[in-house]
């Protein structure tokens with residue numbers, strides 16, 4: 001995904017449900033990456049006294065992230081520096097709502113209305129925001145490409161639509177091919193001008 005971003009630059013947006021820093025590790029830029037389910041590398045105030053994000057303390061190892069396994073010392077570290085409330089993981093929990101402040105809801109909806117082609121990879125579409133994103137792209141006559149090994153919410157949504165492609169494949173081989181194709185197109189454009 002990083003190589004594709006490198007080629008497309010600001011014409012690229014990565015909207016992801018991944019919370020495990022996958023895209024950061026891959027090298028995708030912060031400006032073009034929208035983590036709509038949050039990021040496990042950050043904590044925030046459980047009382048939302050501010051919208052500040054705090055890096056997960058390095059002193060606490062990954063295996064200790066479940067609160068019942070933390071020592072008293074570690075629990076003390078996990079307090080909001082501003083108000084002293086417990087910090088909480090900066091991720092969307094199942095009974096919570098998307099918002100702009102933490103999950104860039106308005107931003108990604110705006111992007112979806114300007115999107116010429118949306119690739120839906122590795123998601124079954126069980127949450128509302130990705131569903132609305134795909135519907136917005138279709139409504140503005142954009143193309144939606146679903147890449148999935150099995151049927152999903154999106155397969156159903158795309159049924160009988162003109163501007164759609166459904167590809168039954170794993171994500172990685174598809175992305176490799178897509179990257180090659182985008183590069184070819186960009187080179188052709190340069191040669192023309």
Ligand SMILES: [Zn+2]
Nearest residue numbers: 045049080083
């Ligand atoms: Zn606080």
